[in-house]
Amino acid sequence: MKMSDFAQLAQLVFQGNAASVKEKTQSMLDHGADPFAIISDGLLAGMDIVSPKFKAGEMYVPEVMMCARALGEGMKLVKPLIAGKETAVSKTIVIGTVAGDLHDIGKNLVVMILESGGFNVVDLGVDVSPAKFVEAIQEHNAQVVGLSALLTTTMLNMKGTIDLIAEAGLRDRVKVMIGGAPVSQNFADEIGADGYCADAMAAKDMAKGFLN
Ligand code: B12
Structure with a gap:
């Protein structure tokens, strides 16, 4: 696989050209590209072009x-190819983006990587209230909860979520891991989470560590 294929895919993501991204991804898969490389060196590399431009005010929300x-x-297209790649551990992880927050690209990636690690992942989506997290932990008998937040305002709702999990008497039953650009290990310690992960691969390792 030529490196330029990955760079081209990244450019297509940056251009927001959904049809071409679909076509290019399929063609790369047909030519034997590694699905994990397509994610990191193509799809996410495209988002790495977008992020600084959005930050600098050179790109707007609709773009x-x-x-x-x-x-x-x-x-x-890549998701079905990486799901269940490793031996199933058949443990359940409930995950979602916390209340008030609509960012889900990173969370979705974490979901995919956790699924590829054989976990049963219950994805609650975005803008998930503390009560909904608690309900899902009970309903699915989850061992791990993942909280995502991308805004400095909504990261505070992680604490509210953990507090309600404790109030519901579930805190000893579940491990809580948090992630998202504004959060850190320090913040995890502060709000009583069990761990912080900088990326999806780390999340998979941490979940495995929790369950051993
Ligand atoms: C894409 C994007 C959007 C998209 C979201 C689309 C979507 N479906 O997600 C749209 C355009 C909708 C958007 C909207 C807004 N956004 Co925005 N957005 C971004 C941007 C450019 C990229 C985020 C992203 O997807 N990164 C790529 C992924 C792969 O990385 P990631 O999310 O960090 O995830 C990785 C890790 O953090 C970790 N991780 C993530 N979640 C979890 C969870 C667990 C459990 C674990 C273990 C790990 C983990 O693993 C992931 C994979 O490796 C960031 C800039 C940035 N640098 O982050 C701004 C940014 C987050 N947005 C920002 C803002 C201000 C907004 C808006 C308020 C803008 C507005 N005026 O409307 C709204 C808020 C809407 C809302 N209520 O949520 C600010 C936040 C500033 C702040 N300090 O709070 C940022 C930082 C940009 C900036 N500097 O101005 N945004």
Whole structure:
């Protein structure tokens, strides 16, 4: 696989060209590209072009949403190929983006990687209230909970979620891991989470560590 294929895919994500991302991803898969490399060196590399431009005010919300949608089209194609790649551990992880927060690209990636590690993942989506997390832990008898937040305002809702899990008497039953750009290990310690992960691969390792 030529490196330029990955760079081209990244450019298509940056351009928000969903149809071309879909086509390019499929063609790379047909030519034997590694699905994990397609994610990291193509799809996410495209988002790495977008992020600083959005931050600098050179790109606006609708454009970034088109990039996210384009990235999602590629993800849909690689997802079935990486699911259950490793031996199943048949443990359940409930995951979601906390209340008030609509960012889900990173969370979706964590879901995919956890699934590829053989976990049973219950994805609650975005803007998930503390009560909904508690309900899902009970309903699915989860061993691990993952909380995602991308905003400095919504990261505070992680604490509210952990507090309600404790109030419901479930805190001893579940391990809580948190992630997202504004959070850190320090913040995890502060709000009483069991761990912080900088990326999806680390999340898989941490979940495995929790369950051993
Ligand atoms: C894409 C994006 C959007 C898209 C989201 C589309 C979608 N479906 O997710 C749209 C355009 C909708 C958007 C909207 C907004 N956004 Co925005 N967005 C971004 C952007 C550019 C990229 C985020 C991203 O997807 N990164 C790629 C993924 C792969 O990385 P990640 O999310 O960090 O995830 C990885 C790790 O953090 C970790 N991880 C993530 N979650 C979890 C969970 C667990 C359990 C674990 C273990 C690990 C883990 O693993 C992931 C994979 O490796 C960031 C900039 C940035 N640098 O982060 C701004 C950014 C987060 N947004 C920002 C802002 C301000 C907003 C808006 C308020 C803008 C507005 N005025 O409307 C709204 C808020 C909407 C809302 N209520 O949520 C700010 C936040 C500033 C702050 N300090 O709070 C940022 C930092 C940009 C900036 N500097 O201005 N945004």
